Amino acid sequence: MRTPDELSEAGFRSLYRHLRDTAPGGGTRRGALDTISAEQVLAAVREVRSGRTVSLAAPVNTHAAPDDADPAEHRLTAPADGEPDPTGVQFARDRIAMNIHGDVNSHIDALCHVIYDGTLHGGIPAADALSPDGASALSIALARDGIVGRGVLLDIPQLHGVPWLEPGSQVTAEDLAAAEAGQGVRVGRGDILLVRVGHRRRRAELGAWDVADARAGLHPAAMEFLAEREVAVLGSDGNNDAAPSAAQGVAFPVHVLAIHAMGLHLLDYLRFEDLVPLCARDGRWSFLCVIAPLRLPAATGSPVNPLAIL
Template sequence: MPMPDELSEAEFRSLYRRLRGTASGGGRRRGALDTITAEQVLAAVREVRSGRTVSLAAPVETRAEPDDADPAEHRLTAPADGEPVAKGVDFARDRFAMNVHSDVDSHLDALCHVIYDGTLHGGIPAADALSPEGASVLSVELARDGIVGRGVLLDIPRVHGLSWLEPGSNVTAEDLSAAETRQGLRVGRGDILLVRVGHRRRREELGPWDVAAARAGLHPTAMEFVADREVAVLGSDSNNDTAPSAVRGVAFPVHVLAVHALGLHLLDYLRFEDLAPICAREGRWSFLCVIAPLRLPAATGSPVNPLAIL
C-alpha cells in the first residue's frame, strides 16, 4: 500500500479549520454524539439477528511491557492475611487503579482530553476548564447514559490481503472507501465507526513493542472521510493516530481533528480479533454497538468494554 504524504503544520492547520467548520458535532453540548437519534438507535437494534454478544475490549494489562510502562494495578485487599475465615461469612475484596490513557488498555477519550492551542473542543479555554480536581466541562460524564448505535467495522488489512498493517502504516480515506466497497456497506450519519489495523493480532502473535515510536493508524486526511459521513464515534484497535506522526511539528493529529475539531469521542486500543472473523463468515459488518463508560463526572476518559451484538 503506497504511503501518503507527510503534512506540514500549515497544511494540517488548513485541514483542521476546514473540518472544524463543517463538523456535525461542532457547537453541540455532546459533540458528535448528538448525531445518534432515537430512530437510529431503534434501527440499530434491528441489526440484531442471533443475539450473540462479542466484547471489543482487550483484557486489562497489569504487567509492565514495552508498550505499557505504567500498567494497571490490581490487588486483593481482603482477606487481610490471604486466608478466609474458617467459619461464617467472609468477603474477598480488591482494589484497581489505572492510567486511563495508556498505550495498551481499551478506553474512551472524552471531549476534554485533547488540548490544542490552549483550548478544548468548542474553543473553551483549557485553563478555565481543567484543574487537579478534574474537568468542569466536556468530561466523560457527557456519555453517562451510554453510547448505543450502529457499529460498523472496516477491516483495512483484509482489503490488502494482510493479517495486520505494519507499524508506521497510514490508513487513508481511499482505504476506508475500499473497505466499504469490499464489505458491501456504507458508513453513515450517527454510526460508530471502528477501524481495524490489526494492532492486537500483531501484538498477540509477535509480542509487545514500543508503540509510541511506531504504530499503524489513520492518516490525518482520512478524517475528511469521517467528517463527510458524520459519524458519532471513532474507534480503532490501535491509538487511531499513526506513529511517527504524519504531521511535522504536530503530535497526535488525528486526536486533534477527531476530538478537538469534530467533537468525536475516540475509542483507543480496542480488540477486534473475535469480531472480525464472525463478520467475515456471516458477510455482514454492521451490528448493534453498546458502549458504557464509568460514571466519572470530572474524568478525561474511562476504561470501556464495548459490546457488539449480532
C-alpha cells in the first residue's frame, strides 16, 4: 500500500470545514441518518435473497488483554454461589458491566461522543449538553428506532492480496474506489458502509496488541469519498481511525470528521469473518443491514450486534 500524505493541522481544519459545510449530515439534528429514506429501506429489503442472517459483532470480551485493560464484567448473580436447590423453581440471573467505547467490544458511537473545540456535532456547546447524568442532546437515543438500510462491505485486504492490513496502514479514497470496482458494487446515498481492514483476523491469529500505538484505519482524506457518496453510517472491524494519526495534533481525525463534522454514527470493532466468505461465494457485497442500539436515553453510545441479512 502507498503511504498517504500526512495532514498539517491547518490542512485538517480545512478538510473539517469542507466536510461540515458540504456533507449531507453536517449540522442536521439526526446527522447522516436523514439520508436513509423509507424508499431506500424498502430497496434494501429487496437485497435479501436467501434469508440467511449473519452477526457482525464480536463476542463480548471479559478478559484483560493488551488492547483491553478494562474488559466487560459478567457474573452470575443467582443462584447464590452457583449452587441451585435440588427441588422447586429458581431463576438463573446475571449482570454485565462494560466500557462502551473500549478497543475490543463492538459498539456504536452516538453523535455526542466527540467533543471538538468545546462543541458537539452541529455546534452545540459540550458544556450545555453533557453532565454526569449523561447527554441531553445527540445521544444514542437518536437511533432508538434502529438503523435499517443497505449495507456495503468493502474488503481492503482482499484488494491488496493480504489477510489483513498491518497496524498503522491508512485506507485511502483510492483504496475504497478500487475495492468497489474489484467487488462489482457501488456505494450510494443512505448506505451503511462497512470497511474491512482485517483487524479481527490479525488479533485472532497473532494475538492482541496495544492498538493505541498502532492500528489500521481510514486516512482522514478518505472521508471525502463518504461525503461525495452521501453515506449514512460508517463501520469497521477496527476503530475506523488509524494509529499513528495522519493528522498533526489530532489523535482521532476520522472520528472528528465523521461524527462531529458529517454527523455519521460510527460502528467500531465489528467482525466480518463470517460474512466475507458468503459475500465472496455469491459475488454480492451488498445486503440488508439492521442495527439496533440499546434504548439508553442519555448515553454516548451502545453495545451493538448488527445483522447482515443476505
